[in-house]
Amino acid sequence: MRWETVIGLEIHAQLSTRSKIFSGSATTYGAAPNTQASLVDLGYPGVLPVLNAEVVRMAIRFGLATGCSIAPRSVFARKNYFYPDLPKGYQISQYELPIVHGGSLDIDLPEGSRKRIGITRAHLEEDAGKSLHEDFHGMTGIDLNRAGTPLLEIVSEPDLRSPEEAVAYMRRIHQLVRWLGICDGNMQEGSFRCDANVSIRPHGETRLGTRTELKNLNSFRFIDRAIRHEVERQIELVEDGGQVVQETRLYDPERDVTRPMRSKEEANDYRYFPDPDLLPVIIEPATIEAIRAGLPELPTARRERFVHAYGLSDYDAGVLTASRELADYYEAAVAAVPAAAKLLANWTMGELTAALKRDAVEIADSRVDARALAGLVARIHDETISGKIAKEVFEAMWAGEGDADSVIEARGLKQITDTGALEAIVAEVVAAHPGQAAEYRAGKHKLMGFFVGQVMKRTQGKANPAQVNALIKAVLE
Template sequence: MKKVTWETVIGLETHVQLSTRAKIFSGAATAFGAPPNSQACAVDLALPGVLPVLNRGAVERAIRFGLAVGAQVRSRSLFARKNYFYPDLPKGYQISQFDAPIVLGGALRIVLADGTERTVRLTRAHLEEDAGKSLHEDFHGMSGIDLNRAGTPLLEVVSEPDMRSAAEAVAYARALHALVRWIDICDGNMQEGSFRCDANVSVRPRGASDLGTRCEIKNLNSFRFLERAIEHEVGRQIAIIEEGGRIELETRLYDPDRDETRSMRSKEEAHDYRYFPEPDLLPLEVSAAWLGEVGASLPELPAAKRERYVRELALPAQDAATLTASRETAEYFEAVAAGLAAAEPTGDRAAQAKAAANWVAGELAGALNRADVEIGASPVCARSLARLIARIRDGTISGKIAKEVFDAMWAGEAAGDAAADAIIERRGLRQITDAGALEGVIDESSPRIPPRSPSTAAARRRRSTISSARQ
């Protein structure tokens, strides 16, 4: 019998915490890490008589997202109450959007590790409030409730089941993470829970058109956990089916310490949330004028930038993808390219861009990675890096020496835009490119060595290296 091969089908639900200063329905602050219950006002505590008032900033961020993914931003959407009891849900219901979300459809383009591009369709994105936190430690048999997070604005982004592997799911999550930071609607801090994923995972025989029964895995707050949880879950499901079992529709929790998922609640235990339209809020109306205003304020988006880098700067797709991994990276790269263009007004823009791309995606990215530093906090600024590259391109130093200079700049040996020049001078790294002068030096320093010595040959080789670097 032919062995069945399995296809994995994954859809993600991502909670994106919106970067408003105040909560979605109250004026309390959203800052992370404050003493418990110090950022919960009467509305967040659900005192008798309080009412929600929608934060315009949260809506604007949802609109930004909708426009950025090419979705329909609905002119009229509704809030609904999702009813369930839990101690950290003060009202006994969560205000969310149910059958009329603000953002409908859209798509996200993702780049896989091998550079191939894919499109993941989005189902919807809706606004809702976060719950508080239950703290089960330190209270001697009781639970503590911290309502600082209660009412924090979230955008829940739901994808279609378009991903076929854990790697694709991670690529999607990374692209979404980059996008929400790019358009400045979320700080993206995963440790603080600003970006959290739930994965819906199922398997089916390759070639089948029906979807298998899915399990939802909750609590995935890092890309690594997302990947491992999906891989584990896929293995678990295949094993069950191959042993003749059936997958039960259920919610599972990923435990990173044991690297496994375990059942949280089955279909029978699923809540009936008794959704109904939130009567304390009017329908949310987004005018065409507001849409236009928000649209005009959006930066150039990563996919558009990526295309432009390939088209206008003739960068390879892979480089373009690397340079648009975050808005900071792209801005840094563009600043380096601009610095080079300023240093060489008549130079070839594509060659300048390529040189800038090589350095930003190569040496700089490596150094940032080793030091675990964000590009925004790079000790070598874009203008000084541009000056360094300009020194290679004008033949002052070789590419190899440039790396030494870069390391010295990174170490802070000199500061300012002209740091590279200072280091080159101080360390005497200026290379001699005049062949006559070079030969003179060689003659002086090695009078006893006959002509055509190996070092002369080495000097010739270096010269050709230099000239090729100058092309």
């Protein structure tokens, strides 16, 4: 039988606020344990949560960017379960009336088409603390610094049909939340993680199969592998006459398997009810419009504009708009060399990106800024230097030797454009290699490369290759 995979994702994006969702504690990552846990975060009696205005603003930004409706009235609810890293015995979340619902996001499929993925809802909630199961004399250590950190849980429709689509969708959400400045997207630190609901059904079936939930997938690679394994497991199970049981499973990256999470099974009844400590959140249309007016140009629109305004391929435009910082860099640079937009794109995606990666530098701290890269590309474009020499100039700029013009001047890298001087060198090279010259004239034209190489050697690479080619041809043919 042919099976169809059905996947829905629940993505948890940690909102980049200074303080927590319901308290004035800091959210700084990596602080000493429990130094950022206030009485509210610790669940002491008699304290009250007060909602952070910034998390509301950030949720609205996300909602508007994905074509969602913003609820004029949304309600916080208590999700009840017992776990030591949840001091109150409940997590404040949203249930029946989330702040954002009903939108979509388009993903690119490998064959070049686009697919629209529905976004069911996005709701605000607080994170739990962290349990450390290392050896504390057989006990568990609890760090509540993370308790109360604001999360936006983004729930997709079950529209994804393969691990590849799931990863593509997650990457688009990752790009978008960073683009909007609402989440730093740091997966190592747990700022961006996801649960996947996975089921299978026979091809052509329209009803959904029984799903399992894969928890806490915190890298793009793990999502892909965990879903792959879970689908294989379900198919094998059903083909052997078994039935999929609705349960929560954990992916174990070391053993590359998923296994059931027994302890939480019985806790599936969360008994949600409206949190009496918090009033409904009322959002006025004027607030929404003010936030809409402050939205940046979104990734898809910017990508399309890059194609039209700068004549780039859709692929190049996609790479350059992977992050807002990269897109800003490119646009700042292209303003200085509009005639060399494609060349500049190549340099941005090639040398610059490679150097940033090599030295683990963020683009905002690039040692060659947008204006400097534009200056270098301008010199390639006006043929002052060749592309090959430009790589040397770039490395010198990266090392802090100054802008392109001063490096070219200081190192004497200016391309020889004086035809007379080049003609003399070409004549010397041909005279020095009579054998090869004869072979060339006899039809062995691939020797052209040899002559060009010799000329380049004598000019330390400063000759214009196209010009050298033409001059050699003129002498030999």
